[in-house]
Amino acid sequence: MTHKTKEQYTAEAKELLASLKNKTLTPKDRMAIPQQEMPTGEPLERARKMDEVALGYTAEQAQIEAMRCLQCKNAPCMNGCPVSVPIPEFLAKVASGDFKGAVDTVKTTNLLPAICGRVCPQEKQCQGQCTVGKGLKDPEKAVAIGRIERFVADWERENGKIDTPAVAAATGKKVAIIGSGPAGLTVAADVRRAGHEVTVFEAFHKTGGVMVYGIPEFRLPKSIVAQEVETLKKMGVKFETNFLVGRTQTLPQLLQEAGYDAAFVGTGAGLPKFMNIEGENLIGVFSANEYLTRANLMKAYDTERASTPLFEAKNIVVVGGGNVAMDAARMGYRLGAEKVSVIYRRTRNEMPARREEVAHAEEEGVEFRFLENPVKIIGDENGCVKAVQVLSYELGEPDASGRRSPVAIAGSEHEVPCDAVIVALGNGSNPLMVQTTPGLDADAKGHIKVDENAATSYPAVWAGGDIVLGAATVILAMGEGRKAAASINEYLAKK
Ligand code: FAD
Ligand code: SF4
Ligand code: SF4
Numbered sequence: 001m002t003h004k005t006k007e008q009y010t011a012e013a014k015e016l017l018a019s020l021k022n023k024t025l026t027p028k029d030r031m032a033i034p035q036q037e038m039p040t041g042e043p044l045e046r047a048r049k050m051d052e053v054a055l056g057y058t059a060e061q062a063q064i065e066a067m068r069c070l071q072c073k074n075a076p077c078m079n080g081c082p083v084s085v086p087i088p089e090f091l092a093k094v095a096s097g098d099f100k101g102a103v104d105t106v107k108t109t110n111l112l113p114a115i116c117g118r119v120c121p122q123e124k125q126c127q128g129q130c131t132v133g134k135g136l137k138d139p140e141k142a143v144a145i146g147r148i149e150r151f152v153a154d155w156e157r158e159n160g161k162i163d164t165p166a167v168a169a170a171t172g173k174k175v176a177i178i179g180s181g182p183a184g185l186t187v188a189a190d191v192r193r194a195g196h197e198v199t200v201f202e203a204f205h206k207t208g209g210v211m212v213y214g215i216p217e218f219r220l221p222k223s224i225v226a227q228e229v230e231t232l233k234k235m236g237v238k239f240e241t242n243f244l245v246g247r248t249q250t251l252p253q254l255l256q257e258a259g260y261d262a263a264f265v266g267t268g269a270g271l272p273k274f275m276n277i278e279g280e281n282l283i284g285v286f287s288a289n290e291y292l293t294r295a296n297l298m299k300a301y302d303t304e305r306a307s308t309p310l311f312e313a314k315n316i317v318v319v320g321g322g323n324v325a326m327d328a329a330r331m332g333y334r335l336g337a338e339k340v341s342v343i344y345r346r347t348r349n350e351m352p353a354r355r356e357e358v359a360h361a362e363e364e365g366v367e368f369r370f371l372e373n374p375v376k377i378i379g380d381e382n383g384c385v386k387a388v389q390v391l392s393y394e395l396g397e398p399d400a401s402g403r404r405s406p407v408a409i410a411g412s413e414h415e416v417p418c419d420a421v422i423v424a425l426g427n428g429s430n431p432l433m434v435q436t437t438p439g440l441d442a443d444a445k446g447h448i449k450v451d452e453n454a455a456t457s458y459p460a461v462w463a464g465g466d467i468v469l470g471a472a473t474v475i476l477a478m479g480e481g482r483k484a485a486a487s488i489n490e491y492l493a494k495k
Helices: 006-021 027-032 059-067 087-095 099-107 113-119 131-135 145-158 182-193 222-234 251-256 288-296 323-334 355-363 474-494
Strands: 174-178 197-201 238-240 262-265 285-287 315-319 339-344 367-370 372-379 385-398 404-408 414-417 420-423 461-463
Touching: 006 059, 027 131, 059 087, 059 145, 087 099, 087 145, 099 113, 099 145, 113 145, 113 222, 113 474, 174 182, 174 251, 182 197, 182 222, 182 262, 182 474, 222 238, 251 262, 262 474, 285 288, 288 323, 288 420, 315 323, 315 372, 323 339, 323 355, 323 420, 339 372, 385 420, 461 474
Parallel strands: 174 197, 174 262, 197 238, 262 461, 285 420, 315 339, 315 420, 339 367
Antiparallel strands: 372 385, 385 404, 385 414
């Protein structure tokens, strides 16, 4: 497929919009409007740069795409959204050119639309339920709700129209938020709005959680997350960075000595899982977390200004088939690799990564090795990685998740040469908060246990996001945060 520039998309969209504007559109007309494609950077050029890959809709594209919405009375798309964004209402405003009204409508339930519009797995959520996709018998042709949401949020930011939410009169109550990921930031906003004093404690030197240290710049520019934190600061939320709760001070100390009336734990799932195979301690083996954190948070790619050491691998093998594996693989090229391969033990159909991310990785030159799994990492005489030994697999019967299970083919061992291996097999929860808070209950996997209001077993402590759900999504972390904040506000109002 030839690569189109943003200018070409703009010209085409202007012409189409002019032909649609003064027409009364029937549902049939709306279904016939072509889905607007997302302009992107040229694949081989962008694969060496950290700049954002998806360039965003033009105003004309956003309006045309919103006109594809049928304004369904029962709005099935809203059932697919974990925070029930009023989708038909905001799309109607976009279609009429009222972008500020549209973004205000989205923000009634979703405080971080510029982020969710970029990283939500929309095809499984809102768009997965869209009548247009179903009517066209192609879920990928659903109304591109996420792209339009991103457009209105970007439009608001780029035009200096972001309003700082109003804060109620001071209540004199203090709330501690542990962790500055999407769960913590959402609770901070909602609790601050109710007039409570809010401090966010963050272990790293930068705020934003995985949105800053995990999801790469080329998918989610860090300036967008920083803008959200800036809005919270304007509302009066305080941030204490380089503060590891459980070491700098414990949660019981914050509550009983530092005078906090309530706390929210949103510490995420930051403990990488490994394969536990021979050779995993060789030089050149990384968890995807470490690899991405070096590049994102510590700016290792900026060799002129950053002091973070960069491991200069030329031939990288990434193990895993999820979004984290796609991010690590694409980052590999941006950090100077000449070849990046992804090893996954099932096939493309079973990959949990978003289709769009897989397509972007492939366009950028990432090679996929399906039906293989490492059994050993092989080192050279200096203890550095020189290959992975893998077994070939075939697909057997479906397992509990409904995906066909991979079955090893005996005697199929072979070597894949490489000088770095990045393990992207998911993350577990860090046990520090539970270990240092006697009475805070967790399940066998280390996820903090909560009730239907996100309250934990420890008095005046709520929890949400990945530390409760296991590695999940930004929007689910936000949804949990909103629930917890409502319960905290109710508790403090009675206290
Ligand atoms: P986090 O974002 O993990 O934030 C937790 C914060 O708590 C961190 O900043 C951490 O430093 C801090 N912390 C931890 N312990 C302490 C302590 N003891 N004291 C103080 N601070 C502490 N989701 C999507 O929806 N779309 C995507 O495209 C997507 N891509 C991803 C790509 C990668 C590489 C990764 C790793 C995850 C991705 N996710 C994606 C998942 C998503 O980022 C998480 O589900 C979400 O960030 C969870 O939010 P959270 O607030 O629970 O925790
Ligand atoms: Fe869709 Fe996510 Fe927006 Fe909800 S928040 S409407 S799931 S893109
Ligand atoms: Fe519009 Fe699709 Fe939602 Fe119907 S399901 S209201 S067409 S976005």
